[in-house]
Amino acid sequence: MTLISDIAAPRTLLRLDTLRRLPFALRSGLVILTAEVVIAVLANWLYPGDPFDLAGAPFLAPGDDPQFPLGTDILGRDIAAGLVHGARISLIVGFSATALAVTVGTTVGLLSGYLGGWVDHVLMRVTELFQVIPHFLLAIILVAILGARIEFIVLAIGLTSWSMVARLVRAETLALRELDYVRICVAMGGGPVRVMLTHILPNVLPPIIVAASILTALAVLTEAGLAFFGLSDSNHISWGGMIGASRDALLTAPYMTLIPGLAIVVTVMALSLIGDGLTALLRRGDGA
Amino acid sequence: MNAAPVLSVRDLKVGVRSARGEVDAVRGLDLDVARGETLALVGESGCGKSLTALALAGLLPDGARIRSGTIVLGGVSIEGLPERRLRRLRGQRVGMVFQDPMAALNPVLTIGEQIVEAIRAHRSVSRAQARSEAESLLARVRLREGAQLLQAFPHQLSGGMRQRILIAIAIANRPDVLIADEPTTALDATVQAEILALLDELRRDSGMALVLITHDLGLVSRWADRVAVMYAGRAVETRSAATLADAAHPYTRALLAARPRRRPLRGPRPRLAEISGRVPLPGEAISGCAFADRCAAMTALCRRQAPETQRLGDAGVACHHPFAPRREVALP
Amino acid sequence: MTSAAPAATGPSARPHSTGRYVGLRLLQMVPTLLLILVTAFLLLKLAPGDAAQVLAGDSGGGDAAYIATLRQRFGLDQPIAIQLLLYARNVLTGELGFSFRNNMPVAELIAARVVPTLLLTGLALLVAVLLGVAGGVTAALTRGRLADRLIGAIALLLYATPGFLLGIGLMILFGVVLLWLPTGGYADANGAAEGWAHAGSVARHLVLPVVTLGMLYAAIYSRFTRSAMIEIYAQDYIRTARAKGLAPARIAWRHGVRNALLPLVTIIGLQAGSLLSGAIVVETVFAWPGLGRLAFEAVQQRDYNLLSGLVLCTGALVVITNLIVDLLYATLDPRVRLR
Numbered sequence: 001m002t003l004i005s006d007i008a009a010p011r012t013l014l015r016l017d018t019l020r021r022l023p024f025a026l027r028s029g030l031v032i033l034t035a036e037v038v039i040a041v042l043a044n045w046l047y048p049g050d051p052f053d054l055a056g057a058p059f060l061a062p063g064d065d066p067q068f069p070l071g072t073d074i075l076g077r078d079i080a081a082g083l084v085h086g087a088r089i090s091l092i093v094g095f096s097a098t099a100l101a102v103t104v105g106t107t108v109g110l111l112s113g114y115l116g117g118w119v120d121h122v123l124m125r126v127t128e129l130f131q132v133i134p135h136f137l138l139a140i141i142l143v144a145i146l147g148a149r150i151e152f153i154v155l156a157i158g159l160t161s162w163s164m165v166a167r168l169v170r171a172e173t174l175a176l177r178e179l180d181y182v183r184i185c186v187a188m189g190g191g192p193v194r195v196m197l198t199h200i201l202p203n204v205l206p207p208i209i210v211a212a213s214i215l216t217a218l219a220v221l222t223e224a225g226l227a228f229f230g231l232s233d234s235n236h237i238s239w240g241g242m243i244g245a246s247r248d249a250l251l252t253a254p255y256m257t258l259i260p261g262l263a264i265v266v267t268v269m270a271l272s273l274i275g276d277g278l279t280a281l282l283r284r285g286d287g288a
Numbered sequence: 289m290n291a292a293p294v295l296s297v298r299d300l301k302v303g304v305r306s307a308r309g310e311v312d313a314v315r316g317l318d319l320d321v322a323r324g325e326t327l328a329l330v331g332e333s334g335c336g337k338s339l340t341a342l343a344l345a346g347l348l349p350d351g352a353r354i355r356s357g358t359i360v361l362g363g364v365s366i367e368g369l370p371e372r373r374l375r376r377l378r379g380q381r382v383g384m385v386f387q388d389p390m391a392a393l394n395p396v397l398t399i400g401e402q403i404v405e406a407i408r409a410h411r412s413v414s415r416a417q418a419r420s421e422a423e424s425l426l427a428r429v430r431l432r433e434g435a436q437l438l439q440a441f442p443h444q445l446s447g448g449m450r451q452r453i454l455i456a457i458a459i460a461n462r463p464d465v466l467i468a469d470e471p472t473t474a475l476d477a478t479v480q481a482e483i484l485a486l487l488d489e490l491r492r493d494s495g496m497a498l499v500l501i502t503h504d505l506g507l508v509s510r511w512a513d514r515v516a517v518m519y520a521g522r523a524v525e526t527r528s529a530a531t532l533a534d535a536a537h538p539y540t541r542a543l544l545a546a547r548p549r550r551r552p553l554r555g556p557r558p559r560l561a562e563i564s565g566r567v568p569l570p571g572e573a574i575s576g577c578a579f580a581d582r583c584a585a586m587t588a589l590c591r592r593q594a595p596e597t598q599r600l601g602d603a604g605v606a607c608h609h610p611f612a613p614r615r616e617v618a619l620p
Numbered sequence: 621m622t623s624a625a626p627a628a629t630g631p632s633a634r635p636h637s638t639g640r641y642v643g644l645r646l647l648q649m650v651p652t653l654l655l656i657l658v659t660a661f662l663l664l665k666l667a668p669g670d671a672a673q674v675l676a677g678d679s680g681g682g683d684a685a686y687i688a689t690l691r692q693r694f695g696l697d698q699p700i701a702i703q704l705l706l707y708a709r710n711v712l713t714g715e716l717g718f719s720f721r722n723n724m725p726v727a728e729l730i731a732a733r734v735v736p737t738l739l740l741t742g743l744a745l746l747v748a749v750l751l752g753v754a755g756g757v758t759a760a761l762t763r764g765r766l767a768d769r770l771i772g773a774i775a776l777l778l779y780a781t782p783g784f785l786l787g788i789g790l791m792i793l794f795g796v797v798l799l800w801l802p803t804g805g806y807a808d809a810n811g812a813a814e815g816w817a818h819a820g821s822v823a824r825h826l827v828l829p830v831v832t833l834g835m836l837y838a839a840i841y842s843r844f845t846r847s848a849m850i851e852i853y854a855q856d857y858i859r860t861a862r863a864k865g866l867a868p869a870r871i872a873w874r875h876g877v878r879n880a881l882l883p884l885v886t887i888i889g890l891q892a893g894s895l896l897s898g899a900i901v902v903e904t905v906f907a908w909p910g911l912g913r914l915a916f917e918a919v920q921q922r923d924y925n926l927l928s929g930l931v932l933c934t935g936a937l938v939v940i941t942n943l944i945v946d947l948l949y950a951t952l953d954p955r956v957r958l959r
Binding site: 125126128129131132133134135136137138140141144145217221224225228229230231243250251254257261264265266267268269272273 | 651652655656659663666667668776777779780781782783784785788792796890892893894896897898900901904915916919920922924927928930931934935938939942
Binding site: 345398 | 860863865867874878882952
């Protein structure tokens, strides 16, 4: 037992120390986001049961009834329960859509930048297409056509936001391709797939990670926007969905909109802070 | 040297913020520049010569500041002057030319706009008048087709032309002192001589003093009246350029010996890096003489006590064991 | 002393032909426009129910023979490639299909909404640039101090606020609580005011949507301007400007802002589509009768003809905006030669 604790103690110290040395923005963003993820994971334990259940009287303002600290909505659903369960869906949508966008964008960017020629030409025209069509318009159309289900919402957000990643990765790849060690690797017979995966991808990762934090923030915002348009999955509660459901009570009970709205604001702020902090960290790493 | 110097620096200390707190990069510099003379400020990179130049022009970047010492310019001490007065000194009493002419001009403004703005910052002349003045300034720095050049943008011009334009900007208000910080380092070898000749000509014509900051001791005897050799933030030897070969400080001697006999025709001259050992870093604690570690003549005294500047003929030398004139160079 | 002649001959005149450059850029637009067209067509094909079904359903009869006749009339029985060509021919002749829900041609519906959207987005962009540049420059010049932190915090908060939430908040504050401004619509409904009275009414209705959309983008532009200014202030030419003895305000304006505008123009161009996305939300909140509100209505009614027409038009609008931005950039930056 002593052995394990001996090993564990310095490790924890080390981790705390590295955390303390991170840029302030990154640290605060990570703390907020981690807290949200923990809440989302513990949702079923914190508020067992279906958040869609009509738990009490409708239109209870926060503080009216100690049983519902954040009040109830139009139909009498517990807003606190909705907030906690909604965190799950909002974060899952945010992260999954980003994963999709990053995968598509990185693949397109790598191929385009590394192979060049007509591949580059065609892929860049397609990328441009996804840049010029307003993302939100395309997203609402896709969800309207495919149906307001969580997987289609993820698909719509992911498909409309990968172009930024593709451009970024392409630009980085173009620069990396000219570096000596990459050229040597090519000259020594490294195949394109091998060079892309072992030499280029690892070097493009840092900016991709920054982009991912920004994309996740945008995805959370887009999910909320879709829900405001009535395009949310009615089987899963999400922050955007809560706002959409409260639209009719906007003037009479603004707290129904405000509370999930604030959750979105805090999440997006945390993700942006992470993005800013990572950018600062990368600059510091460059020695600039 | 009899008349009051136009620029006088006493015990200048420039502090730079670093990871270890504020450290001195210039550690007590004394300098005098007479009207109309060319003083070469020579030293290896990191000796504090560029920071000195910026401090003289009041252009220290964020994180650097004058910690102590006095700078007297034309009889006026700049210490404690309000920003507005300092600004009037910059560009009017002190002109400044920098190392990289490619980056020192604003890419989106025409040459004309950039010269006119320098003139009108200090004198209330009409735009048209400033423009015609700008045109004659271009002629003074030996650029032809001035009228056309005023319409041009920096990217359309060569490095040599840009440096001439920066010189024109620096002398636009007939300054008392022109500080040129490595003005030819970024240029081709053939252009270097032309630029130095131009600076020399302008100095002689206008009577302004020229402070030529360089790492290249080879320029000194041809272009300078006097030379101040800087080491670790201090002037270790100040003397007439004509007697440079008789240098008394072991460091100056080492620099002279490390100079390549033949200058390459093309490309930059080799840097002076052949002296063994290294320059103390800014902020590094120095006890005794800063050069002691690299000096063949080092004794226990050098370790113990920093040498005061003593007069040897026309020269000022900060060394416990200076070379006597015409002695053979002994090097580690 | 040798005569010091300039190393290069005089400044070369900029050999450019604006006409050729514009022509080339127009040509480059063609493949993108074609791709937009294909996308609009694919979305139509992806949508449940084709025009024939919709039409048949609307007129009450679900009879198969009737639908088949309709299909034939619309060319819907042809192979997909032919259908695409037919669609392209229609689009090129200005025929964007028919909105059965609105009982109006799509082209007419869209045409009626273009001006309000351009009005909204144009003014919002102006507000965003003015606020964003002012904020970003102030932040950069007071770097690390209170003003910088305050501006950064406000920008972050605005950036993190969903557009509809900001719009609703402003609407409740200024339209419901304070009653200073109308909560929505294009102009006062009572009494068809003419001339200046009408314009004044429209302007009052514009304030809240413009401010909402403008503030969202001001947040982005201020962060961008700040970092651009900080980068520029590290440049040698700023040191030259200081060495001239220029006043700080003049350095900031002429050498800082003037140069920071260049990358900002690029960002504005890249975000033209995003601005339209924002307009969809803001127009919906404030019932502003533009393309965005039209898109919202079309989604509510699942009017796919109209939606695909909107994709075509907004896509083309963004492409044209990008062209204008490119030309603007070329006139702002002397280093860019119009090729």
